[in-house]
């Protein structure tokens with residue numbers, strides 16, 4: 001942040017009792033100015049062993065492929081936001097209650113929090129919306145790995161294919177900084193038969 005979003009004045013680091021905080025301060029408005037993380041909602045939609053991908057029609061990364069998703073809007077629940085993005089980007093209309101919590105993550109270096117849901121559909125019907133050039137369901141082998149918009153989150157997508165193949169879904173938490181990516185299971189999901 002360089003300028004106050006309300007008055008446009010230059011912001012300065014907020015100093016409290018001689019200690020510099022991790023946010024800004026507008027001297028003209030006399031209030032702290034925070035850069036809260038943006039919340040990104042996504043949904044992995046499976047048809048059989050294939051996942052829904054969309055080809056972006058927006059900058060940045062126009063022409064590259066991603067799992068459908070976008071920024072949560074004010075007044076939406078997480079699942080409502082993910083369902084809206086699915087419809088806007090791929091024409092897939094699912095009621096928010098059909099989406100199941102799947103992954104949460106923090107991407108510290110771009111100041112984002114993401115929440116991913118999963119859902120399955122019987123039909124692979126989809127239709128690119130204004131925000132996408134194309135969309136489609138791809139198997140792990142056929143998906144456009146060399147044209148991925150956000151390779152930073154490829155591990156999450158690989159995990160989704162792994163879970164699809166196992167037929168068992170856990171709940172995952174990812175922590176991503178510029179130097180490190182950790183994806184760990186919060187809940188392993190139902191155990192495979194025969195496992196104690």
Ligand SMILES: [Zn+2]
Nearest residue numbers: 004007026029
């Ligand atoms: Zn201001």
